Amino acid sequence: MEVLDILIIGGGPIGLNCALEAQKNTLSYLIIEKGTIVNSLYNYPLYMRFFSTAEKLEIGEIPFISTHPKPGRQEALEYYQGIARQKKININLYERVIKVAKENNVFTVKTSKSRYYAQSVIIATGFYDIPNLMHIPGEHLPKVKHYYTEPYPYAKQKIAIIGSSNSAVDAALETYRKGAEVTMIIRHSEISQSVKYWVKPDIENRIAEASIKAHFNSEVIEIKENSIIFRDPNGDIHEIENDFVLAMTGYLPDFDFLKESGIKLQGDCMSPFYTPKTMETNVKNLYLAGVVCGGKDTHLWFIENSRIHAQMIIQNILNKDQDQ
CATH class of the missing domain: 3.50.50.60 (FAD/NAD(P)-binding domain)
Incomplete structure (x- = not known):
């Protein structure tokens, strides 16, 4: 069976950034996304404008050129989906992850269509799927x-x-x-x-x-x-x-999925446990990236301040490989 270096759950901006970092460091990877590329952005209001300026939404050091000071939904879709095409990101769309389990230091990821194996898993699922x-x-x-x-x-x-x-x-x-x-x-x-x-x-x-x-x-x-x-x-x-x-009462991460994956949830905000310097959870080689890290506090993380998670995670994986 093929064992990937990394399996990434979620094809949003942060999941794509993790893929770009994996590519840069010649690690084998695959993104599993339940909808289209940057599915959450696709489901945003049609005329929504971001709070952030374009340069704060950039990933992979790829310039985001916008005709407005604050880019809108369509510009963001063009930017992120364009990156996926140009960089030939390995991504399976319209495939839902059902279960993540670990045995003998290898993760088995069961989806609606298949089964995959990986040394490390990154959960970058955001919070937009479950209404509060x-x-x-x-x-x-x-x-x-x-x-x-x-x-x-x-x-x-x-x-x-x-x-x-x-x-x-x-x-x-x-x-x-x-x-x-x-x-x-x-x-x-x-x-x-x-x-x-x-x-x-x-x-x-x-x-x-x-x-x-x-x-x-x-x-x-x-x-x-x-x-x-x-x-x-x-x-x-x-x-x-x-x-x-x-x-418009807000949205929540999939806490059941996080718990079933073995991740500890803490406090009233049900914040998932992770080490801030590496983004690794209490499950070895299982990482979190992006807004999912905030639990119920969905205003804690944004694209602009969680882009760094990709570099932190990939560097930690590389450091572990060097130590072996």
Whole structure:
């Protein structure tokens, strides 16, 4: 059987960067990706712009040329997928990893299509696949969406947006400008401080002029076919007419997969254990890279500050090879 030097789970920017580092050091590798190349970016809102400038999104020392100070989704897709083509990255698409197991110092990786063997495994799966559910009645109605792509389906509809982060604010502003009647229901006392600095004044002004309604310190308690029910800070219950709910409540890593792979999870944030200098988990030769490292704290790691993980991991693997 063929035993790879490295198997990489996840074909996002950080997974691609790990592959580039492996290539550079003539290590055999394969990426397994459940969707398309940089699948999470593909599923971002169509008109989303990054907080970071182009040079902070670069991988493999390959220039990212953008026509805007802040690149958008399409530019990022062109950049990362272009790298995969130009560098002939070894990647299997639309193949889901089911299980990672280790026996006699070799990992067996079972997928939806095959079985692979590797000396080392890097998990770079991000966190965009599992919505952070509210666990309230009606959350699974067809009108409730946990992902937002574009505003056009919501024209002239009564929209409730739950949350106050970047995704919630973008959805509120875009649907409002396409003719939706927008109500934001926010658990906190203000719009999140992490909202992009050029967008935050826009949403605050729209709320101040009542173009977009906002209920702060409030919590949704039930979603019905034609309405939504929430509790205000005084404990009073309100029911308003509603056509669609955009539950922008965030996303989580696949904690079950991490635990089943043998990785210890720690604290309330369920942070996976890893050694910061090497990114190696408590399972020898099993590494983490990218935003998955943050557990529930999904604002801890981004492309720009986790690009270095690839170099750290590959260097650690090379150092181990030299010591043998």
